[in-house]
Amino acid sequence: MSDVLELVDVSVVRDGRALVDDVSWSVKEGERWVILGPNGAGKTTLLNLASSYLYPSRGTVAILGEHLGGVGTDVFELRPRIGMAGVAMADKLPKRQTVLQTVLTAAYGMTATWHEDYEAVDEERARAFLDRLGMTEYLDRRFGTLSEGERKRTLIARAMMTDPELLLLDEPAAGLDLGGREDLVRRLGRLARDPYAPSMIMVTHHVEEIAPGFTHVLMIRQGRILAAGPMETELSSRNLSLCFGLPLVVERTGDRYTAHGLPLS
């Protein structure tokens, strides 16, 4: 199986501090990873490396078989192959654009020139992705007026527009109410189980947000990997407790997880 992502001895150093500290990690085709870790652990920094927008201070990064900074690697060819949905992206998008335009612009980023022929095809694709995420009623709403959950779903549809081979999601369920979270988990689960869907890496703060179909987990603390491997073995109470620095119990019910702290004795 080929590597979707391969980090070898990667560090990201800022102001003399390693935000990501000597990390080696590989994601193979067909795997769907969840990244867990406390605030400031380096999760978003890892996603930024995987998105090709951040270069490591040390070590090597290969994305979809292309070496970052390598001879013959053109990041402008690589970037459309990667879909990214995160908070940082939401801030960059014009608030006055409609939901449909917001998703469509992802396709325009790819095509420098305007082709009338592409318009209908792209619009059809944008509508289809928005429909899959339950956003059909919001096509003409301005992006800036959306609720947190509606914005999250729009961003995921947008990330799908370039038909990416790798989809990166940074806290897609943050700020959603219980119903919104469950709805998103269901949709992500459907995506994760789809053999034609892209490889996925999702950062989350809560094991409750792990959708069925995600296969692997990476736990990071202070820039260092604490555990990385199959969900069944690595998402353990022991690893989670070490990761967050307090006694935690993780339980599996069916294909979902919950975690809680131990009562004070």
Ligand SMILES: Nc1ncnc2c1ncn2[C@@H]1O[C@H](COP(=O)(O)OP(=O)(O)OP(=O)(O)O)[C@@H](O)[C@H]1O
């Ligand atoms: N450009 C930068 N210069 C200096 N420090 C930075 C820079 N970018 C991020 N950091 C720091 O690096 C650490 C890791 O940041 P990162 O955003 O990756 O954390 P995170 O795991 O995503 O946290 P959260 O759960 O809060 O989103 C944080 O302490 C952050 O303050």
Ligand SMILES: [Mg+2]
């Ligand atoms: Mg983050």
